[in-house]
Amino acid sequence: MAKSDPTLAQIAAQFTHHDIEKSSGGYLIINRRTSNPVARLRPIPDTDRFELFYWSNVKGRWTTFGNMGRMKLMLTSAHEIVENDPMFRVPRTR
Structure with a gap:
């Protein structure tokens, strides 16, 4: 039986x-x-x-979101940013 992941469940509940x-x-x-x-x-x-x-096509890797470096976000804030910031609708190129 697979071990449950409470963090995954918490994120899934927010990002429905x-x-x-x-x-x-x-x-x-x-x-x-x-x-x-x-x-x-x-x-x-x-x-x-x-x-x-977010995925940076310029850098070819995941890059920290925000102008001030590492942001410590509550899950609700992260959800709001992902839903509303156009940066998260840019297709990832491989």
């Missing part, structure tokens, strides 16, 4: 219009229509906060 997948110490937020990852969340240890990443 997306699929969530565990990935290398973080979680991918996946567009259900296209099956493309649109964002990545990494839990910040010993807090209820997350670091939000």
Whole structure:
């Protein structure tokens, strides 16, 4: 029997219009229509906060969201940003 992941369940409960997948110490937020990852969340240890990443086609990797470096976001804030910021609708190129 697979061990339950409370963080995955918490993220899935917030991002109801997306699929969530565990990935290398973080979680991918996946567009259900296209099956493309649109964002990545990494839990910040010993807090209820997350670091939000977007895919940078320029850098070819996930990059921290925000002008001031690492942001410690509540899950509701991360959800609001992913839903409303056009940056998270840019298709990822491989």
